[in-house]
Amino acid sequence: MKAFAPILPGAKTLSRFTHLSCSGCGAEYESDRLQTVCTREGCGQPLLAVYDFRKPLPKRKLRRRVSSMWRYRELLPVGDDAHILSLGEGMTPLLPSMRLAALAGMQQLYIKDESANPTASFKARGLSMAVSKARELGVQACVIPTAGNAGGALSAYCARGGLEAHVFMPADTPEMFKLECRQFGASLQLVDGLISDCGRIIQQHPQRHNWFDVSTLKEPYRLEGKKTMGYEIAEQLGWEVPDVIIYPTGGGTGLIGIWKALEEMQQLGWVGSKRPRMVAVQAEGCQPIVQAFEQGKNEAEFFPHAATIASGLRVPFAYGHRLILKVLRESNGTAVAVSDAEILEAVQEIAQCEGLFVAPEGAATWAACKRLLKAGWLEESEKVVLLNTGSGYKYAGLQPTSGKQ
Ligand SMILES: Cc1ncc(COP(=O)(O)O)c(C=O)c1O
Numbered sequence: 001m002k003a004f005a006p007i008l009p010g011a012k013t014l015s016r017f018t019h020l021s022c023s024g025c026g027a028e029y030e031s032d033r034l035q036t037v038c039t040r041e042g043c044g045q046p047l048l049a050v051y052d053f054r055k056p057l058p059k060r061k062l063r064r065r066v067s068s069m070w071r072y073r074e075l076l077p078v079g080d081d082a083h084i085l086s087l088g089e090g091m092t093p094l095l096p097s098m099r100l101a102a103l104a105g106m107q108q109l110y111i112k113d114e115s116a117n118p119t120a121s122f123k124a125r126g127l128s129m130a131v132s133k134a135r136e137l138g139v140q141a142c143v144i145p146t147a148g149n150a151g152g153a154l155s156a157y158c159a160r161g162g163l164e165a166h167v168f169m170p171a172d173t174p175e176m177f178k179l180e181c182r183q184f185g186a187s188l189q190l191v192d193g194l195i196s197d198c199g200r201i202i203q204q205h206p207q208r209h210n211w212f213d214v215s216t217l218k219e220p221y222r223l224e225g226k227k228t229m230g231y232e233i234a235e236q237l238g239w240e241v242p243d244v245i246i247y248p249t250g251g252g253t254g255l256i257g258i259w260k261a262l263e264e265m266q267q268l269g270w271v272g273s274k275r276p277r278m279v280a281v282q283a284e285g286c287q288p289i290v291q292a293f294e295q296g297k298n299e300a301e302f303f304p305h306a307a308t309i310a311s312g313l314r315v316p317f318a319y320g321h322r323l324i325l326k327v328l329r330e331s332n333g334t335a336v337a338v339s340d341a342e343i344l345e346a347v348q349e350i351a352q353c354e355g356l357f358v359a360p361e362g363a364a365t366w367a368a369c370k371r372l373l374k375a376g377w378l379e380e381s382e383k384v385v386l387l388n389t390g391s392g393y394k395y396a397g398l399q400p401t402s403g404k405q
Pocket residue numbers: 121147148149150216248249250251252253254255311312313359361362389390391
C-alpha cells in the first residue's frame with residue numbers, strides 16, 4: 001500500500017492546526033508526525049489539537065460548505081483534503097422533540113440524532129478523523145478495543161482507506177456489532193470480558209507494534225471528530241448555545257469534544273461566553289464518573305463488575321476521566337446514573353413520541369433528563385439537547401418494556 005508523506009510545512013491547506021498540547025502538563029508536540037499521549041515521564045495524559053485563531057474566520061464562510069462535519073475544515077487536523085476519508089458523517093439532524101417534551105412539561109427539548117451517521121453512530125465522526133489523519137501520516141493498520149460502535153466505525157473507514165482494521169470486542173456484545181466489522185473486512189477478536197480487558201489484551205499482543213492504537217484519547221484525533229457535534233449544535237440553533245447538554249458517557253470523548261468546540265467557537269467569535277451545563281449520564285451498573293463526581297473527586301476509579309444493557313456505557317475506566325470531571329465542574333454540570341429499566345422505558349417513550357428508535361445509551365439521556373427535572377436541577381423552560389449517540393436497530397435483543405405509552 002502507498003504510504004502517505006506528511007504535509008510539508010508551508011503546503012497549501014485550509015486547516016489551521018498548528019500543534020498538540022498535553023492536557024496534563026502543557027508540553028507541546030509536533031503536528032506532522034504520529035502522536036499518541038504525552039511521553040513526559042509520569043504524565044501520559046491525552047494530547048489536544050491546537051489551532052491558529054489569529055486570522056479571522058467569518059461564519060458566513062460555512063454557507064456554501066458541504067453538509068458534513070468537514071464543513072468546519074479550518075478547525076480540523078487533516079492537512080490535505082486528498083487524505084479525507086468521508087462517508088458523509090456529521091450534520092445530523094437536531095430534532096425539536098415536542099411530544100417527548102410534553103411528557104415532562106418541558107418547552108424546548110431537542111434530540112441530536114447521531115444514528116443518522118454512517119455505521120449508525122457518533123463513532124463515525126471520531127474514526128473518520130482519526131483514520132484520515134493516521135493514513136495521512138503513513139499508518140497502514142489500526143487496532144481498537146471497543147464496546148461495539150467504535151469497532152464498526154473503524155472497520156468502515158479502514159475499508160474506505162485501504163487500511164487493515166483489528167477489532168477487539170467483548171464476546172457478549174450484540175451480534176450486529178460483530179457482523180458489521182466482519183462485513184467491512186476487519187479482523188475481529190472476541191474477548192471474554194469488558195472493553196478494559198480488550199485494551200489489556202492489545203497491550204500484550206505480539207503484533208501490537210505493527211498496529212496504530214486508536215483507543216479513546218490515546219491518539220488525539222478522535223476527539224477532533226467528536227467535537228464537531230458541538231459546532232453543529234451551535235450552528236443548528238442559530239449560533240445559540242443551549243442551557244443544558246446531556247451526554248451518555250463511556251470514554252467521554254464527545255463530552256470533552258463539545259466543550260473544546262465551545263471554547264474554539266468563542267475564540268472565533270462565533271458564540272459568546274455562555275456555556276451549557278454539561279451532564280454526564282452513566283448506567284447504575286457502571287458509574288465510575290458519577291461516583292467520582294458525587295464524592296467531589298477530580299479522578300475516577302476503576303468500577304468493578306460493570307454491567308448494563310447499554311453496552312457503550314460499559315466502560316469501567318475512562319482514560320480521559322480527569323478531563324470529563326473538569327468539564328462537569330467548569331460547566332456547573334452534573335453526573336447522573338440511571339437504571340437499565342429506566343433506559344428501556346426511555347427507549348420506548350422516545351420511539352412512541354418521536355418516531356426514533358434510539359440506542360439504549362441515547363435513551364439514557366432522556367431517563368436522566370426526567371430525573372433532573374424531578375430533582376429541580378433542571379427547569380421545564382430550559383433549552384435542553386439530548387445526544388442520541390446511536391441506533392436501536394443494532395440491539396436486536398432488546399425487548400419493549402410494556403404496551404403503548
Ligand atoms: C451508542 C453509544 N453511546 C455512547 C457511547 C459512549 O461514548 P464515549 O466513549 O464517547 O463516552 C458509546 C461507546 O461505545 C456508544 O456506542
